Amino acid sequence: MSKIRWGVLSTANIGRTQFIPALLRAKNSEIIAIASRGSKAHEVAKEFNIPRAYEDYNALLHDKDVDAVYIPLPNHLHKKWVIEASKQGKHVLCEKPATLTSDEVIEMVQICREQNVKFMEGFMYQFHPQHDRVKEIITSGEIGEVKLIRASHSYYMENRDTNIRMRKEMGGGSLYDVGCYAIHAIRNISHSEPIEVRAHSQIDLVSGIDLSTHGYFDLANGIPAFFDCSFDMVRRQEYEVIGTKGTIRVPFAFRPDFNGHVGLVIVQTTGSTREEKIHGDIFLLEVEHFSNAILNDTHPINSGNSAIYNVRALEACYESIQAGALVKV
Template structure:
């Protein structure tokens, strides 16, 4: 099956996904929608996409669209994901799925009621380096997991007009990229108990809030298994992009956890420390990470599934609850949240 994709929004990440689709045979973009038809047409012309719409609903009304990739700002995800489900479209929705868990629940309910495939687009979850991590932990290579670290942050520069720093668009580190660090910590804690994820029982956070957003923040997590984790994020400070899992016998460092080789085809590295022995494991990807994500999603559609193991709806809801707790810890609530 070749999935006929509709791209709902035409921003930076939509361009990355469109380039990914060009690297795979599992699907192709047949339509794109933007808030302005001229923008949609320019995007369509750049990628050889057949149809361009100046309104998102027109895309959902297109009978030749099988699946939609939603990449609007966070606070529009809920509305359009629900409408996509009601239109019978399979949904790959950019992270975070919504601004908070209260908004995420009706999205998942709508997808389940419609019987469509839904996945929150944590593309890093589809990278084969995580399969290697699972195998090494499962084989007991580093013993029992004790501690997890994960960081994802960048400096968006001065001002607060960019999408990632605009409070009106739910900007800030926790929702924009802190969600990656939280999801990795939950994934790694799940490996320790043979599950796809685990939810923290304790979330303690600190951070700096200014202009209605978290400029940088950190959190300490505790899981029922006893595992502890520390995670950090930022939109006003460049952080080292790494993830580490520490066990009773050693540790594993994922050097480029959020997309592999700069999100492009190529190699990425895991460093394993066992006592005094240090080894490196190279993992290769023959497509960019967005192509890999599209392939995983297409395979799930072909198999008749309504969820992907890479990021299930229950995993999404658990992540949103943990992000809510983190924001509550630092006193961050957006003015538009009810």
């Protein structure tokens, strides 16, 4: 097998605008099927020349020619369809957050292992090479000893009456939607896990979801970290690493595709500022990484424990918000 044959569950916007085009660009992948609840799959299949369109998710999962599926469904549906896909022998790339509780992620990961299929949570941002460059700079000692990490992800949400991210029962809220990126970036860059969390939210009185959340982590390696996320602020997608000798700022951390796929790493030390521009097609890199893991029988990043740990951190944030207190992870 030289290419992984993909199916996509749903006609979600992220799939149509980003993931399917990435599949079409990938050297080791091809898309052969798409499914929707209703007839929209036929429209999308025609748009992208996808050979097969199904009006039922299970019908796609029973297609024996499909090797892997991409699941961009609403958050509360992730567990069900990851499990259903794995039971049909499909490898699964599921959009973030993997699901809504750590118990659910543990169950999903365990079933995927039992079915001998690969599972990966879709944090596409991490495939951009700018983040490896940040780690290289930290390791080099240029900014000294790391003393603090800050991460922010926000945008101002329009059309709130119709947006599923405003529906609590579907896993809505800024923490699940964009805060999960900031938390993942802190974990990814620090190579450490939060052991204590303090978080606070501005709650929408009608829907009950968090419009904005900000929080503090104590990491296991002793580094403190702050994060914030919001549906109520201007678009920001950045993190900063502060050391004893300087700082590293990454202003296009999570969606460098909004900047022509160009990431920017800004290093500032006493009397010196340097900017490094780094190109990377995050959705293409994500697709090819997961397909290569299947083809070569290797472990994809963000599988198993990483997905569990990220959702545990989210859970701890929500627990802290409800309790109004510091919470151990």
